Amino acid sequence: MNLSESKDFIVNSGSLKDVRLFSRDVFEKLNLDKNLKEELVLAIAEAAQNIVKHAYKGIEDTDDKMQIKISLNDNKLEIGFFDKGKPVVEENIQHRQLDDIKPGGLGTFFINQIMDDVVFKKDQKKWVNHLVLTKNLSNN
Amino acid sequence: MAYNVKEDGNIATVYLDGEIDMDVTDKAKELIMPLIEAKKEVHLNLKDVQYMDSSGISVLIESHQKAMELGTKVILKEISKSVLKVIMMAKLEQILNLE
Numbered sequence: 162m163n164l165s166e167s168k169d170f171i172v173n174s175g176s177l178k179d180v181r182l183f184s185r186d187v188f189e190k191l192n193l194d195k196n197l198k199e200e201l202v203l204a205i206a207e208a209a210q211n212i213v214k215h216a217y218k219g220i221e222d223t224d225d226k227m228q229i230k231i232s233l234n235d236n237k238l239e240i241g242f243f244d245k246g247k248p249v250v251e252e253n254i255q256h257r258q259l260d261d262i263k264p265g266g267l268g269t270f271f272i273n274q275i276m277d278d279v280v281f282k283k284d285q286k287k288w289v290n291h292l293v294l295t296k297n298l299s300n301n
Numbered sequence: 302m303a304y305n306v307k308e309d310g311n312i313a314t315v316y317l318d319g320e321i322d323m324d325v326t327d328k329a330k331e332l333i334m335p336l337i338e339a340k341k342e343v344h345l346n347l348k349d350v351q352y353m354d355s356s357g358i359s360v361l362i363e364s365h366q367k368a369m370e371l372g373t374k375v376i377l378k379e380i381s382k383s384v385l386k387v388i389m390m391a392k393l394e395q396i397l398n399l400e
Contacts, residue, residue: 203387270391
């Protein structure tokens with residue numbers, strides 16, 4: 162089954178619930194295993210949270226939207242995140258070491274655990290940041 | 302996120318309900334931290350928490366560390382399957398008090 166769905170969300174923490182609802186709805190159509198579905202929802206929600214937390218750091222009220230696009234082609238799942246926040250500096254992104262027990266820094270670690278690939282692309286004129294998460298569902 | 306708190310002597314049991322994400326972490330901290338600061342032993346009942354992300358895990362870590370600092374403890378009770386999975390993904394099952 163091939164599919165492509167996208168939705169825009171206002172960039173704020175209150176939208177994260179809607180991001181999860183959208184993701185669950187899409188994955189429902191794909192008839193994915195429940196565990197895998199919840200892992201993917203977590204990865205998407207963490208990436209969306211990173212946009213709110215980091216790309217829009219210090220910006221409390223904004224009408225800006227982020228777009229999330231979920232596509233499945235030949236069992237390859239691709240999830241795109243588009244935003245107009247501060248440009249991401251990839252060198253600054255690092256998850257904390259797991260033996261360094263402190264609050265924060267886990268979101269990126271979860272994304273990397275769940276997905277096969279995490280890539281920032283510089284291919285969008287309309288947007289500032291374009292993150293692409295991919296996972297080959299044939300392996301699951 | 303909904304919640305209910307029951308206190309019995311020095312033990313405060315906090316029943317959390319719903320999804321715990323970045324949007325509700327301040328609310329969760331405002332609920333839990335004063336109990337720890339009052340040096341209560343805090344039991345967090347997580348049986349009705351269907352979803353928790355890294356922000357929620359941060360609240361658990363922060364609560365645990367604050368309790369240790371003040372000589373009390375936070376015990377996670379009846380952890381739902383989905384929350385346990387995230388705790389294990391973060392490799393915190395040996396760090397936090399799980400029951």
